Amino acid sequence: xxxxxxxxxxxxxxxxxxxxxLSITGIAIGVGLMVTLSSAxxxxxxxxxxxxxxxxxDVRVTEYNxxxxxxxxxxxxxxxxxxxxxxxxxxxxxxxxxVQGFEQFSENITASSPHRPGMATVALNARGINPINxxxxxxxxxxxxxxxxxxxxxxxxxxxxxxxxxxxxxxxGQTIDFQINFTYAIPLTVVGIFDTSQxxxxxxxxxxxxxxxxxxxxxxxxxxxxxxGYNYVNIRFDSSSLETTEKYAEELxxxxxxxxxxxxxxxxxxxxxxxxxxxxxxxxxxxxVIVAGGMxxxxxxxxxxxxxxxxxxxxxxxxxxxxxILFTIILESIIIGLxxxxxxxxxxxxxxxxxxxxxxxxxxxxxxxxxxQVLALGIGFGLIAGLIPGIRAARVKPMxxxxxx
Amino acid sequence: xxxxxNHIELTKRHDLEKYIIRTYNLTKxxxxxxxxxxxxxxxxxxxxxxGKMVSIAGPSGSGKSTLLNILxxxxxxxxxxxxxxxxxxxxxxxxxxATIRKTEIGFVFQDFLLIPTLSALENVLLPLIPDGISKTDxxxxxxxxxxxxxxxxxKHKPKELSGGEKQRIAIARALINNPSIIFADEPTGNLDSxxxxxxxxxxxxxxxxxxVTVVIVSHDPRVWEKTDQILRLEDGIIFVPNGNESR
Numbered sequence: 001x002x003x004x005x006x007x008x009x010x011x012x013x014x015x016x017x018x019x020x021x022l023s024i025t026g027i028a029i030g031v032g033l034m035v036t037l038s039s040a041x042x043x044x045x046x047x048x049x050x051x052x053x054x055x056x057x058d059v060r061v062t063e064y065n066x067x068x069x070x071x072x073x074x075x076x077x078x079x080x081x082x083x084x085x086x087x088x089x090x091x092x093x094x095x096x097x098x099v100q101g102f103e104q105f106s107e108n109i110t111a112s113s114p115h116r117p118g119m120a121t122v123a124l125n126a127r128g129i130n131p132i133n134x135x136x137x138x139x140x141x142x143x144x145x146x147x148x149x150x151x152x153x154x155x156x157x158x159x160x161x162x163x164x165x166x167x168x169x170x171x172x173g174q175t176i177d178f179q180i181n182f183t184y185a186i187p188l189t190v191v192g193i194f195d196t197s198q199x200x201x202x203x204x205x206x207x208x209x210x211x212x213x214x215x216x217x218x219x220x221x222x223x224x225x226x227x228x229g230y231n232y233v234n235i236r237f238d239s240s241s242l243e244t245t246e247k248y249a250e251e252l253x254x255x256x257x258x259x260x261x262x263x264x265x266x267x268x269x270x271x272x273x274x275x276x277x278x279x280x281x282x283x284x285x286x287x288x289v290i291v292a293g294g295m296x297x298x299x300x301x302x303x304x305x306x307x308x309x310x311x312x313x314x315x316x317x318x319x320x321x322x323x324x325i326l327f328t329i330i331l332e333s334i335i336i337g338l339x340x341x342x343x344x345x346x347x348x349x350x351x352x353x354x355x356x357x358x359x360x361x362x363x364x365x366x367x368x369x370x371x372x373q374v375l376a377l378g379i380g381f382g383l384i385a386g387l388i389p390g391i392r393a394a395r396v397k398p399m400x401x402x403x404x405x
Numbered sequence: 406x407x408x409x410x411n412h413i414e415l416t417k418r419h420d421l422e423k424y425i426i427r428t429y430n431l432t433k434x435x436x437x438x439x440x441x442x443x444x445x446x447x448x449x450x451x452x453x454x455x456g457k458m459v460s461i462a463g464p465s466g467s468g469k470s471t472l473l474n475i476l477x478x479x480x481x482x483x484x485x486x487x488x489x490x491x492x493x494x495x496x497x498x499x500x501x502x503a504t505i506r507k508t509e510i511g512f513v514f515q516d517f518l519l520i521p522t523l524s525a526l527e528n529v530l531l532p533l534i535p536d537g538i539s540k541t542d543x544x545x546x547x548x549x550x551x552x553x554x555x556x557x558x559x560k561h562k563p564k565e566l567s568g569g570e571k572q573r574i575a576i577a578r579a580l581i582n583n584p585s586i587i588f589a590d591e592p593t594g595n596l597d598s599x600x601x602x603x604x605x606x607x608x609x610x611x612x613x614x615x616x617v618t619v620v621i622v623s624h625d626p627r628v629w630e631k632t633d634q635i636l637r638l639e640d641g642i643i644f645v646p647n648g649n650e651s652r
Contacts, residue, residue: 008523012522311520314518317479317506318512319508319532320503320532324535398479399470399473
């Protein structure tokens with residue numbers, strides 16, 4: 001193939017500027033959406049993989065067969081847990097109070113928050129945690145970025161995003177009225193803000209934290225029964241696999257009182273299986289993009305070939321071989337496909353950039369596989385879509401076309 | 406005076422080498438065996454001498470296009486034989502026919518058929534594009550443009566040229582590979598009489614100066630007058646001057 005052939009092909013590709021531009025636009029939009037979706041999928045997969053790795057040794061212990069909100073574990077539960085055979089494998093342990101009633105502040109959270117769109121209530125996860133235990137997990141009390149950790153009762157610390165999402169409701173120094181059954185209010189003072197920017201699972205973690213005593217007191221005022229112990233215990237084992245953690249969990253299951261053990265890493269793996277559905281959607285979209293993009297090129301090229309029949313006739317008359325003509329049409333299609341795919345890639349990358357601008361957490365990742373996929377798509381479009389018009393152009397009967405027979 | 410020479414056996418002649426084209430019982434039947442069967446060429450046998458300028462005349466549907474198609478290596482015959490120089494072109498593969506078209510034949514058409522995106526020079530170089538164009542090729546193309554009097558228009562696009570100029574570019578394109586024969590299909594059909602005369606004069610001068618054989622299909626008696634020989638086709642049967650003589 002000569003340089004002049006390529007130059008000739010390039011000139012012909014862009015001679016019908018509007019048709020070519022529309023084909024390229026169609027492909028670019030499709031590829032752009034595919035890139036965005038693929039990048040989101042890749043980002044979430046990466047996030048899940050990291051999270052699964054981080055949580056391999058994490059276990060949550062609740063009362064057997066009880067929901068976390070009503071689970072009651074005895075006050076000495078940590079002592080009981082430390083009696084297991086592999087207790088030396090416990091790196092961190094933290095008994096926690098699940099504090100109820102904070103849903104009443106959901107109206108103060110911006111529903112359209114970029115952090116938690118439509119999840120204002122979920123965002124108000126309140127917990128009573130001992131800072132000493134929390135430090136073992138490098139939890140909220142170790143990540144104070146403004147103010148200080150709670151020191152006395154009726155003091156709370158809140159997640160950093162709540163300060164931006166709550167329109168000035170949760171700010172350091174602010175006292176909020178915690179309503180008990182609409183009869184009286186307990187004043188709670190925000191004394192500190194903790195950082196969540198490095199916490200990929202911030203949504204699942206507490207956003208309002210207070211002392212165990214405060215949490216227990218609020219629950220006892222709020223609930224119709226008395227809570228003396230804890231709702232649940234977080235444990236981190238020194239474990240590099242779910243299988244090892246399961247082995248330790250079995251030891252916990254053998255304890256009295258009977259405990260319910262949840263492997264956090266396993267839950268994350270379940271979440272990753274949900275991603276499979278997302279991947280299926282992505283595959284379907286990719287197929288749609290290929291078909292639509294291919295059709296765009298086929299239509300554009302068929303139009304072009306039909307209009308240029310006399311040119312192919314003269315090319316053949318002057319000695320161009322069928323395969324050379326076929327090749328030039330396929331090359332034209334590949335150029336359209338590649339340009340469309342590359343613009344689409346840029347478009348997708350732009351969408352991702354806009355979507356992530358200002359976000360504290362980066363979920364969308366453009367991997368080299370996606371870039372390679374885009375290149376393959378561009379070339380694939382050309383090869384497949386250029387074939388039919390190319391064969392048509394190559395099979396032209398010069399004299400019939402030239403004499404309009 | 407013309408004579409039906411379908412059955413003249415040119416093969417018996419002793420001076421075969423002087424014919425650049427020979428056909429023997431060349432027949433082309435479209436839709437053979439179907440109700441719509443058409444006999445476009447019916448046992449056509451004739452010869453065209455090397456270095457002559459010949460016109461093919463005949464009404465529409467007489468088989469002129471079919472004959473040009475087959476002689477120009479762009480279609481196959483149903484039966485019979487056709488030779489271009491010593492090469493039997495009937496029965497050759499499409500690839501070999503393309504090679505012959507490129508090396509031995511130049512075409513000139515009524516509609517000029519220049520590629521609008523290419524300059525005059527690039528149009529002249531069109532047959533060479535697949536194999537790549539060297540500096541020598543470019544110089545040769547410029548010389549060819551000079552031969553047709555358009556060296557100053559080398560960079561112009563077809564839309565910037567007049568009809569006569571376009572046809573000159575088309576002739577230059579036909580000449581770029583130094584062909585043995587030029588087939589011109591109604592080359593003056595889209596030109597006024599002045600430009601038409603100039604194109605025929607140009608073809609005649611190329612014929613005389615370069616020795617290239619020129620076969621012109623034309624309805625125009627003014628064109629016939631300027632050629633060495635007139636072959637007449639009617640209903641797929643060819644009539645040539647008596648004894649296949651040249652004028």
